[in-house]
Amino acid sequence: MPNPPSPSFPPAMLFDLDGTLLDSAPDMLVTANAMLADRGRAPLTLAQLRPVVSKGARAMLGVAFPELPTAERDAHVPEFLDRYERIVGQHARLFDGVAAMLAALDAAGSAWGIVSNKPEYLARRVLPQQGWETRCAVLIGGDTLAERKPHPLPLLTAAERIGVAAGACVYVGDDQRDIVAARAAGMPSVAALWGYRLHDDDPLAWQADVLVDAPRQLLDPAAWPAASPSS
Template sequence: MNAALDPARFPAGVLFDLDGTLLDSAPDMLATVNRMLAARGRVPLALAEIRPHVSRGARAMASAAFPELDPAQVVDLVPEFLDIYRQELGRHSRAFDGVEDMLAALEAAGTPWGIVTNKPESLARDILPQLGWQARCRVLVGGDSLAERKPHPLPLLHAAAAIGIGPGDVVYVGDDARDIVAARAAGMPSVVALWGYRLDGDDPVAWQGDAMVERPAALCDASAWPATA
């Protein structure tokens, strides 16, 4: 059959970023930084002030909460942030609307899925049971699981090998430029998750992902996924 006439099919495998892609974790992050601010007698932040920084990790969150600090001082706050965040983990966050339907559609098609995140692996692993994903997620790679983290391709290549699928047949979905950079370096087609977290100056078009999707529910349709090898 002519390839142009082939019916749309789901990818052989899919890997996702976690924060800002599968999980709306901004409320947990907000609770964390506001506890840090309260301990110093400072006024709390609003969700809109912290939300754009979530995909960039603990250091970016601490910097957003304490913008007057220099980078070395921000680094010193990271252990405190992580300690408090572990206590808030899953208390306020939830899967984005449409994520459960999307995952169910992949599973119904026989497509294994996993997570590659820069969040510390222990934190990512701890959230899975709260979402009911611990038996469904086929592989989990955290930011400290390997010698490299995104935007390096190693975590994506490691995850693809773990599910036994060549990288060209796996699609990576993420909401940050480094997700798309990592996918390209790994030889994986990519989807830009436009529902995630972005700074005002970010231009997701410039990331040159293979597809740009507004809502997770759109990925219930096989035709929304980019072609694989």
């Protein structure tokens, strides 16, 4: 009998950025602590800030300034983003195994891109830092379209721009809204357990197709959920 065909990577993959490909928490910590220092406040630790990095600037400001009313904290978002823009990528690093995983996808001819809730102009700063300018097939930021995750529109638009059906893409993210968006888009999903999440988050409840502990596991094509090019 002939041997069964070896598993292959899906035709296309989309990734969240912060907490999935990039460990950007150190950049965020420097940003938040600079704001605190200017106000005569004690600095945060990485352990305090890290769980909410994937939730965005407002959530991080909530940790930095918990006593402020929501509207007052939200008024600090432009300052946070401006300070972060000045140092973006200086302290951030790829998660261990991400570079090898992306190289394997490139070698296999699979397209990959990024769909993040990070503002697009900040996400684009990361591409040349990592040598991704010609490798990343599409980048959608949180302000690129009229909707952002957990709405499916960013994922559907990314698949369209790559030129594949949504079902032919797999979305990888470390937050529940990533998995919610993928399911709404009809896209198989991978929950990245190495990323950022609150202590009481239960990734099993997100109902991702696959849960993965480390990027290196995704070097094995069999670790990916099945994608359907025709769907």
